[in-house]
Amino acid sequence: xxxxxxxxxxxxxxxxxxxxxxxxxxxxxxxxxxxxxxxxxxxxxxxxxxxxxxxxxxxxxxxxxxxxxxxxxxxxxxxxxxxxxxxxxxxxxxxxxxxxxxxxxxxxxxxxxxxxxxxxxxxxxxxxxxxxxxxxxxxxxxxxxxxxxxxxxxxxxxxxxxxxxxxxxxxxxxx
Amino acid sequence: xxxxxxxxxxxxxxxxxxxxxxxxxxxxxxxxxxxxxxxxxxxxxxxxxxxxxxxxxxxxxxxxxxxxxxxxxxxxxxxxxxxxxxxxxxxxxxxxxxxxxxxxxxxxxxxxxxxxxxxxxxxxxxxxxxxxxxxxxxxxxxxxxxxxxxxxxxxxxxxxxxxxxxxxxxxxxxxxxxxxxxxxxxxxxxxxxxxxxxxxxxxxxxxxxxxxxxxxxxxxxxxxxxxxxxxxxxxxxxxxxxxxxxxxxxxxxxxxxxxxxxxxxxxxxxxxxxxxxxxxxxxxxxxxxxxxxxxxxxxxx
Numbered sequence: 438x439x440x441x442x443x444x445x446x447x448x449x450x451x452x453x454x455x456x457x458x459x460x461x462x463x464x465x466x467x468x469x470x471x472x473x474x475x476x477x478x479x480x481x482x483x484x485x486x487x488x489x490x491x492x493x494x495x496x497x498x499x500x501x502x503x504x505x506x507x508x509x510x511x512x513x514x515x516x517x518x519x520x521x522x523x524x525x526x527x528x529x530x531x532x533x534x535x536x537x538x539x540x541x542x543x544x545x546x547x548x549x550x551x552x553x554x555x556x557x558x559x560x561x562x563x564x565x566x567x568x569x570x571x572x573x574x575x576x577x578x579x580x581x582x583x584x585x586x587x588x589x590x591x592x593x594x595x596x597x598x599x600x601x602x603x604x605x606x607x608x609x610x611x612x
Numbered sequence: 613x614x615x616x617x618x619x620x621x622x623x624x625x626x627x628x629x630x631x632x633x634x635x636x637x638x639x640x641x642x643x644x645x646x647x648x649x650x651x652x653x654x655x656x657x658x659x660x661x662x663x664x665x666x667x668x669x670x671x672x673x674x675x676x677x678x679x680x681x682x683x684x685x686x687x688x689x690x691x692x693x694x695x696x697x698x699x700x701x702x703x704x705x706x707x708x709x710x711x712x713x714x715x716x717x718x719x720x721x722x723x724x725x726x727x728x729x730x731x732x733x734x735x736x737x738x739x740x741x742x743x744x745x746x747x748x749x750x751x752x753x754x755x756x757x758x759x760x761x762x763x764x765x766x767x768x769x770x771x772x773x774x775x776x777x778x779x780x781x782x783x784x785x786x787x788x789x790x791x792x793x794x795x796x797x798x799x800x801x802x803x804x805x806x807x808x809x810x811x812x813x814x815x816x817x818x819x820x821x822x823x824x825x826x827x828x829x830x831x832x833x834x835x836x837x838x839x840x841x842x843x844x845x846x847x848x849x850x851x852x853x854x855x856x857x858x859x860x861x862x863x864x865x866x867x868x869x870x871x872x873x874x875x876x877x878x879x880x881x882x883x884x885x886x887x888x889x890x891x892x893x894x895x896x897x898x899x900x901x902x903x904x905x906x907x908x909x910x911x912x913x
Contacts (some may be wrong), residue, residue, distance in 0.1 A: 439745030448741045451641060452680060487724070492709045493683040495675070500778040500868050501709060508775070511721040513705035515685050522669060522704050526725055544683060595685075 452543040461548055464496035464540045471534065472502040474552075474574045475510060478532060481571065482554075482564030485509070487523070489516030489533040496540070517553070517594045524556070524591065531555045535598060550578060551598040553586065618767040619859060620719065620876045623663060624883035625846045626655045627839060629758040632739040632747065641680055644740050645687065648759075649694040652734055655761040656700045658885060659732060663763060668730045669722050670701035673714030675837040675866075676737040676746065676757070682708050701732065712806065712838040712864045716773035716872020719764070728768045735760040737837040751782075752867070753809040754834035760842050763883075764876070773862075773874025780869060784812065787863060787871040788819045794861065794873060800824045801875060802848065803861040804841035807833055838864050846886055849878065856880050 488510045516533040533553040537546025635647040696702040710717040715733050736759045748754045779786045807830035826844040841862040857880045863873040
């Protein structure tokens with residue numbers, strides 16, 4: 438972002454936030470992590486019908502990988518917001534991926550990664566178990582937690598994720 | 613030629629030009645986002661009037677909106693709350709990583725189940741921070757800012773835009789060749805491209821011919837991100853083509869090397885609204901240092 442005038446520097450300083458959480462990834466490493474996650478989940482749970490994936494802005498000059506541009510992936514600022522329409526349409530085997538993986542000091546986040554696997558068929562549940570046991574991405578993450586989501590909790594996914602993040606005393610790292 | 617297939621049907625197109633400085637004199641970023649929300653609500657309300665669109669799916673696409681908004685869910689929720697408070701459909705997504713091609717990816721996602729439904733796409737690109745470095749780009753030329761709302765009916769099994777990438781060099785060549793391929797399969801239809809600098813427009817005309825290309829309005833608007841093909845279609849319809857059903861092709865290219873390309877059917881009763889007054893009341897079109905460096909500069913309608 439080329440800044441030209443002094444007031445533009447002042448304007449951009451509005452982005453600055455004090456954040457105790459370190460930047461652990463470059464934008465391309467973040468894409469690689471998410472791509473690998475999607476590839477692994479497709480491998481272990483082939484019945485997944487749609488991935489809702491969080492990315493909130495283009496990292497200009499860093500291309501999204503082909504796997505994240507595929508038709509079963511939809512990238513949005515807050516994938517949990519997709520859920521009401523997905524439930525209305527009766528969509529099954531949904532995976533929503535929220536993350537706060539920081540790739541720039543101006544970005545918010547706690548370097549958390551939250552995967553919601555929802556409306557699963559019995560076959561998909563088995564696949565999720567395999568994914569949890571074998572995922573290379575998950576093995577690289579610190580402080581993993583697995584928790585069932587009850588149907589009545591679907592409306593408050595973000596809140597549940599936030600509680601889980603806050604209850605972790607030391608921030609996880611991504612290897 | 614293949615058998616006729618259900619295509620997305622365009623019910624209305626509205627575009628409001630919003631040249632920078634956006635909401636000049638408004639100090640806080642929250643107030644500027646509220647001002648953007650007012651523009652979106654206004655166009656959305658017009659788009660949905662008399663259309664029985666209570667259950668309409670709404671997605672917001674952007675290339676340029678600030679990370680202050682797109683990277684902060686609470687700030688984004690304020691915008692969505694503002695829209696919902698006006699009894700307008702709350703957006704289910706704010707989509708930025710697909711850049712100018714976002715509307716095609718949004719339509720592909722919403723239509724993936726093949727069910728009949730009504731969709732409204734808002735394409736919002738305003739300069740919330742008045743950054744002159746974003747007024748032009750060495751390859752893309754001058755930027756144009758504004759909000760577009762498109763109301764679309766998806767019939768059951770409707771053909772959806774193709775979404776492709778990533779490709780090197782912004783995927784521009786692949787985009788043009790995809791149009792040629794589409795024409796071989798479906799025949800030529802009026803085709804609306806991004807607004808291009810003359811050098812790139814020349815390439816497009818050599819590959820595709822001039823006859824079925826919408827007028828390039830880069831000299832008037834600059835490159836208006838994902839809105840370009842919709843503005844081109846809107847102006848084409850306003851120039852005597854409305855009142856009759858048309859099948860047309862629209863495409864958009866993302867700077868990072870993705871593109872979308874799709875055929876749509878324009879309803880004979882399509883409603884059109886183009887507002888350019890917002891650009892005529894201000895604007896000091898003084899070139900910035902960046903304009904001089906980039907060879908761009910602000911244009912006037």
